Amino acid sequence: MSVLRNDTLLRALRREPTPYTPIWLMRQAGRYLPEYNTTRSRAGSFMALATTPSLAAEVTLQPLARYPLDAAILFSDILTIPDAMGLGLSFAEGEGPRFARTTADETSIRALAVPDMAKLRYVFDAVIEIQRALAHAVPLIGFAGSPFTLACYMIEGGGSTDFATVRRMAYARPDLLQHIVDVNTEAVAAYLGEQITAGVDAVMIFDTWGGLLATDQWRRFSLAPMRSVLEQLSGATARARVPAIIFTKGGGAWLDDLAQSGADCVGVDWTVDIGAARHQIGGRVAVQGNLDPVALLTDPETIANAAHAIIRAAGSSPGHVFNLGHGIVPLTPPENVAALVGAVHGHSNALSRQTSGV
Amino acid sequence: MSVLRNDTLLRALRREPTPYTPIWLMRQAGRYLPEYNTTRSRAGSFMALATTPSLAAEVTLQPLARYPLDAAILFSDILTIPDAMGLGLSFAEGEGPRFARTTADETSIRALAVPDMAKLRYVFDAVIEIQRALAHAVPLIGFAGSPFTLACYMIEGGGSTDFATVRRMAYARPDLLQHIVDVNTEAVAAYLGEQITAGVDAVMIFDTWGGLLATDQWRRFSLAPMRSVLEQLSGATARARVPAIIFTKGGGAWLDDLAQSGADCVGVDWTVDIGAARHQIGGRVAVQGNLDPVALLTDPETIANAAHAIIRAAGSSPGHVFNLGHGIVPLTPPENVAALVGAVHGHSNALSRQTSGV
Numbered sequence: 129m130s131v132l133r134n135d136t137l138l139r140a141l142r143r144e145p146t147p148y149t150p151i152w153l154m155r156q157a158g159r160y161l162p163e164y165n166t167t168r169s170r171a172g173s174f175m176a177l178a179t180t181p182s183l184a185a186e187v188t189l190q191p192l193a194r195y196p197l198d199a200a201i202l203f204s205d206i207l208t209i210p211d212a213m214g215l216g217l218s219f220a221e222g223e224g225p226r227f228a229r230t231t232a233d234e235t236s237i238r239a240l241a242v243p244d245m246a247k248l249r250y251v252f253d254a255v256i257e258i259q260r261a262l263a264h265a266v267p268l269i270g271f272a273g274s275p276f277t278l279a280c281y282m283i284e285g286g287g288s289t290d291f292a293t294v295r296r297m298a299y300a301r302p303d304l305l306q307h308i309v310d311v312n313t314e315a316v317a318a319y320l321g322e323q324i325t326a327g328v329d330a331v332m333i334f335d336t337w338g339g340l341l342a343t344d345q346w347r348r349f350s351l352a353p354m355r356s357v358l359e360q361l362s363g364a365t366a367r368a369r370v371p372a373i374i375f376t377k378g379g380g381a382w383l384d385d386l387a388q389s390g391a392d393c394v395g396v397d398w399t400v401d402i403g404a405a406r407h408q409i410g411g412r413v414a415v416q417g418n419l420d421p422v423a424l425l426t427d428p429e430t431i432a433n434a435a436h437a438i439i440r441a442a443g444s445s446p447g448h449v450f451n452l453g454h455g456i457v458p459l460t461p462p463e464n465v466a467a468l469v470g471a472v473h474g475h476s477n478a479l480s481r482q483t484s485g486v
Numbered sequence: 487m488s489v490l491r492n493d494t495l496l497r498a499l500r501r502e503p504t505p506y507t508p509i510w511l512m513r514q515a516g517r518y519l520p521e522y523n524t525t526r527s528r529a530g531s532f533m534a535l536a537t538t539p540s541l542a543a544e545v546t547l548q549p550l551a552r553y554p555l556d557a558a559i560l561f562s563d564i565l566t567i568p569d570a571m572g573l574g575l576s577f578a579e580g581e582g583p584r585f586a587r588t589t590a591d592e593t594s595i596r597a598l599a600v601p602d603m604a605k606l607r608y609v610f611d612a613v614i615e616i617q618r619a620l621a622h623a624v625p626l627i628g629f630a631g632s633p634f635t636l637a638c639y640m641i642e643g644g645g646s647t648d649f650a651t652v653r654r655m656a657y658a659r660p661d662l663l664q665h666i667v668d669v670n671t672e673a674v675a676a677y678l679g680e681q682i683t684a685g686v687d688a689v690m691i692f693d694t695w696g697g698l699l700a701t702d703q704w705r706r707f708s709l710a711p712m713r714s715v716l717e718q719l720s721g722a723t724a725r726a727r728v729p730a731i732i733f734t735k736g737g738g739a740w741l742d743d744l745a746q747s748g749a750d751c752v753g754v755d756w757t758v759d760i761g762a763a764r765h766q767i768g769g770r771v772a773v774q775g776n777l778d779p780v781a782l783l784t785d786p787e788t789i790a791n792a793a794h795a796i797i798r799a800a801g802s803s804p805g806h807v808f809n810l811g812h813g814i815v816p817l818t819p820p821e822n823v824a825a826l827v828g829a830v831h832g833h834s835n836a837l838s839r840q841t842s843g844v
Binding site (some may be wrong): 292295296299300339340341342343344346378380381398400418420422423425426427430434457 | 650758759781784795
């Protein structure tokens with residue numbers, strides 16, 4: 129039994145009936161919030177913010193203070209793992225992540241090792257601190273990047289529009305790519321296991337770049353490692369099993385694979401027809417998504433209409449978690465997020481009461 | 487009856503048996519070829535090259551002189567149409583396209599009109615000149631951008647990684663986006679009609695950015711306009727109907743829609759499982775694709791293995807056109823293209839002879 133005051137998200141992830149569609153938003157703690165920018169300024173840098181548990185807890189809770197969201201998500205970054213491997217992560221102002229050392233040649237790839245989880249203590253401490261502050265109000269979601277997505281950044285040394293070096297390696301040196309991914313798989317499993325031990329109520333794997341691969345390569349270098357992570361988490365040694373969400377951006381053609389990955393819920397990006405996705409896989413797993421984040425750059429009425437359309441398409445059977453199809457963009461007006469949360473709760477609650485005849 | 491000496495492509499597009507799998511490559515005339523760079527230097531700029539029929543013909547034929555490709559494709563750019571609308575197209579060295587005027591506000595959008603096709607005379611003259619030089623060796627493919635993809639560049643004023651302004655307009659001002667797309671639809675239909683009149687043997691519509699849209703928006707703003715173009719081309723007034731290829735990058739989840747678009751062939755990007763795609767739609771239309779262009783950055787053996795895998799997956803029934811899943815990248819070594827063409831011809835021919843018991 130859950131001690132949470134609001135366990136709507138967890139019930140939706142288990143495809144149990146809920147009085148309304150739960151909602152949380154990828155990057156809900158982020159630059160669109162003035163209070164986030166204030167805390168980040170105080171921290172001095174993104175990494176200082178992410179590695180200081182009290183500050184990470186503070187920004188994790190900020191969106192919850194503004195909006196009646198149904199979950200908190202740990203404030204962190206997917207690249208904490210390669211940073212703990214010694215690659216030297218930094219974020220230049222207004223730019224993406226950058227590693228001091230890339231991992232593209234055989235020597236550096238063979239030298240990779242699963243980092244000591246003590247180096248990521250700050251993440252697990254943040255989980256403990258957030259849970260103390262949340263006081264069982266809503267579930268806390270932990271997360272990690274997929275083993276392949278981490279490999280993308282490690283090989284390129286940072287972000288890229290097309291990760292051509294990584295895609296080339298999948299053809300030219302599949303053995304090397306496999307090695308990076310194998311090390312990452314063990315690291316991600318250990319990392320999420322520690323997050324669960326520290327107290328997260330659910331986990332999500334972000335396969336942000338898996339969608340760049342050919343189908344057979346994605347199955348080998350991204351899906352199989354994620355399955356392995358999920359399998360390790362479901363082992364008897366872990367804390368009572370927490371639900372897992374899997375999200376491959378651009379993976380709309382691979383929904384059956386994702387539904388059979390061992391995850392409880394498949395996140396879908398905004399290009400996916402969520403009605404068709406629910407029809408295809410909704411009997412097996414929950415589905416999370418999928419408003420285009422740029423819809424939040426419009427106005428409350430447009431946002432409400434777009435949210436209603438997604439709720440209608442997702443249908444009345446249990447197992448839909450509302451979210452964006454990707455992270456909130458920094459230019460989003462905070463009042464538009466309020467409009468979205470209100471529209472999702474209000475509309476799904478009204479539909480639910482119609483359906484149950486109340 | 488075709489007067490072509492090699493009509494393998496046209497037969498594959500009609501799903502008729504061919505002795506081997508025909509191959510051509512998106513951007514086969516381009517910067518990876520030293521002779522292309524020489525001609526472009528001589529022209530002075532990309533636009534000078536594209537608007538001078540003799541030079542456009544010269545570069546169109548360059549890859550045919552090197553490789554036994556089964557088709558030529560008109561050397562041009564998808565943005566010739568908005569340029570003819572008066573938007574002022576240019577290409578800065580090493581950068582993407584740029585318009586002098588964007589089309590993002592109501593006034594400029596309402597002022598858009600289908601351009602006089604006389605302004606695009608240079609394209610049709612290039613078609614005539616290329617056909618004269620080709621002398622019926624292989625078919626010549628004409629092309630246009632999809633009405634939506636043209637709108638993307640017109641609204642942003644150039645390229646973008648995510649075309650957020652366009653995606654936002656689809657929510658905030660669908661009426662304006664519809665207007666741009668409607669004008670573009672008439673322009674693309676007229677433009678491809680003139681290319682057919684000038685003598686192209688097949689046409690292709692490049693829906694490069696349709697994959698960024700939510701499914702319902704893609705159906706409205708990209709698929710429906712493409713259907714309208716294809717319908718207009720199949721009208722009785724046109725020259726004997728030529729086959730059409732439709733290609734939505736990132737459209738792997740929409741193959742059924744694309745197969746019912748009125749096109750004879752659906753192009754698929756490299757993320758698509760071509761075996762599954764052929765199974766899903768191959769009984770109705772031909773399928774074109776789909777090697778990841780970065781595979782050409784490896785070595786002949788790796789390339790041959792990757793090509794064989796695609797040919798095997800695509801199966802022995804007629805109607806597969808080999809291509810990349812997107813355009814050739816500039817760093818491609820020309821000898822690797824030779825290896826690919828040889829591998830596709832050799833392997834598919836051997837398979838075909840096995841199948842027919844020869």
